[in-house]
Amino acid sequence: MPESRSPSIARRLPPSEATGRWTGARHGLAKTYGPSDLIVLGIGVMIGAGIFSLAGRQAATMAGPGVILSFMIAGITSLLVAFCIAELSSAMPASGSAYTFTYVIFGEVWAWAVGWALVMELLLAAAVVARAWSLYAAQMLADLGVRIPEPLSGVIGQVEGFDLFTLVILVLLTGVVALGARIGLRTLWIIVVAKLAAIGAVIVVGALHFDEGNLAAIPAPTAPIKASEGFLDSPLLGLVFGQTTAFGWFGIFAASATITFAYIGFDVVATAAEEAEDAPRSIPKGIIRSLVVTTVVYIVVAAVMVGMASYEKIDASAPLASAFRQAGEGFMVHVINAGAVLGLTTVVLVLLVGLTRVVFSMARDGLFPRPLAKINRSYHSPSRATLVIGGAAILLAEFVPVLTLEPLVVIGALFTFLAVAAGVIRMRRTLPDLPRGFRAPLSPYVPIASILATLWLMVNLQVVTWLYFIAWMAFGVLVYLAYGRRKSVLAGGQPPLEPPVGLRGRHRR
Known part of the structure; x- marks a missing residue:
């Protein structure tokens, strides 16, 4: 085909090839997700760390009661991006999400860069969340008075090094995903409902102790942010403007960049497009509705949390628990622990599902091993890709201090957000007649606003995060x-995948 003779930077995947070649094939995915399933998928991956750890930590150390504004800023930024992802996924409902969008709109090299960033982000x-799950699970057992046997005490609930609980949750959820989307979906529904019940209890009981005086004012800026004495740990924004303070408006914006971690996942809903019924309409609704509910x-x-206790008295290591203890509601600690364990379980589950679909799509296109x-x-699942991804996640979680690398997840997501927003602007010009089930409102203003907001969040990240990200992307180029x-299939390096004769024409379900 003509594309195969083009330089790699100019090779673009035809829109029809992105979505129309897998019906009935052994390399196509079965229809599994209905409209409500997609909302649960989004809620499952987004509501977790932000509820039970991130908000309180940022309130105590960076933004004070202004953390509410930080969540709004991060939520609005995410919504702008969500409109863009919704339009692209309605036009190209394929499992590769931002990777596939970029392949069609910008070309192979840019698609690889986005796909490589997605792999880093989701893996x-x-x-990170599996390790956090272990910490919460160990804390839940301790608060319940369950004594861990001495031989296991050094390998459960560890911040670094080998951790048994981290291994168990990743092995278990990798198995669930490998067994197929339907089994994973049933599991997800059960856990999400239980998680929302725990969150409801937190809101109701916490509201009884709400003191609006704790929200009175944004605290004044304090000493410079210091993770160490080196400039590499200062936010890039601070290096540009000469200010690196906690609290005040700089603290609020710096917190909003970190809080973006809590919203990461709404884009994972787009990876289910190939498995969703009436994807051009159901995927945009699933993305936007799940994000609004989560926000x-x-x-x-x-x-509720900063209204219950002054930000100065919140324990950053266990914010919600410390707030309820100060309010005299110690029993809520058990509800919080259970909700955290359930919440983080669904996050890991959906992240593995989304990453599997991205790797699966890149392999179909020949960019990863076929x-x-x-x-x-x-x-009816890409089980081989799932097992490889699960193994990689286990090695990463067990042998790398992943909790210190959390900002890399944020920068990886923000990078893909930029590509998506730019993709909407370019697609409107180069593919104006491509059918869409959803259009981003006020284009190109919404995509441009999305780009500006995303760039603003990116410059609030630490310099060391940028350096790690650049190193990862440079390795990806190699x-x-x-x-x-x-x-690549478009380069003619491998033949396009075709369904075996016995499966051609068969309905995927």
Whole structure:
């Protein structure tokens, strides 16, 4: 085909190839998700760390009661991006999400960069949240008075090094995802309902102790932010403007950049597009509705928490628990622990689902090894890709201090947000007649606002985070030059995947 003779930077995937080639194929995914399932998928991945740890930590150390504004800023930024992702996913409902969008709109090199960033974001996020899950699970057992046997005490609830609970949750959820989307979806529904019940209890009981005086004013800026004495730990914004303070408006904006971690995941809903019924309409609704619900829940819980206790008295290591203890509601600690464990379980589950779909799509296009694109006939799932991803997440979580790398998840997500917003602007010009089930309002103003807001959040990140991200992307360029550029289907390195004769024409369900 003509595309195969083009330079890699100019090779673009035809829109029809992005979504129209997998019906009935062994490399296509079965229809699984209805409209309500997509909302649960979004809530499952977004409501977790932001509710039970991130909000309180940022209130205590960075933004004070202004953390509510931080959540609003991060939520509005995410909503702008969500409009853009919704339009692209309605036009190209494929499992690759931002990777596939970029492949069609900008070309192969940019698609690889976005896909590589997505792999970092989702893989590292799964490892980070799994480690956090272990910490909460160990704390829940301790608060319940359950004594861990002495031989296991050094390998459970550890911040770094080998951790048994981290291993168990990743092995268990990798198995659930490998067994197919339907089993994972049933599991997700059960846990999300239980998690929302716990959050409801937190809001109701916390509201009984609300003191609006704790929200009276934004605290004045304090000493410079110092994770160490080096400039590499200062926010990039501070280096540009000569100010690196906690609290005040700088603290609020710096917190909003970190809080973006809490919203990361709404874009994962787009990775389910190939498995969703009436995807051009259901995917945009699932993305936007789940994000709106999540934003409201985050803001309400954050307001209750800082309304219960002064930000100066919140224990950053266990913010909600410390707030309830100060209010004399010690029993709520058990509800919080259970809700945290349930919440983080769904986050890991959906992250593994989303990452599997991205890797699966890149393998179908030849940018990753082709065996990762094989669908298991028994489970109708890319089980091989799932097992490889699960193994990688286990190695990362067990042998790398992932909790210190959490900002890399944020910068990876923000990078893909930029590509998506720019993609809407370009698609309106180059593919104006491509059918869409949803259009971002006020284009190009919404995509431009999305780009500006995303860039603002990115410059609030630490310099060391940028350096790590640049190193990861540079390594990705080497991987692409050594493998993807030659093996790409569009480059003619591998033949396009075709369904075996016995499966051609068969309905995926």
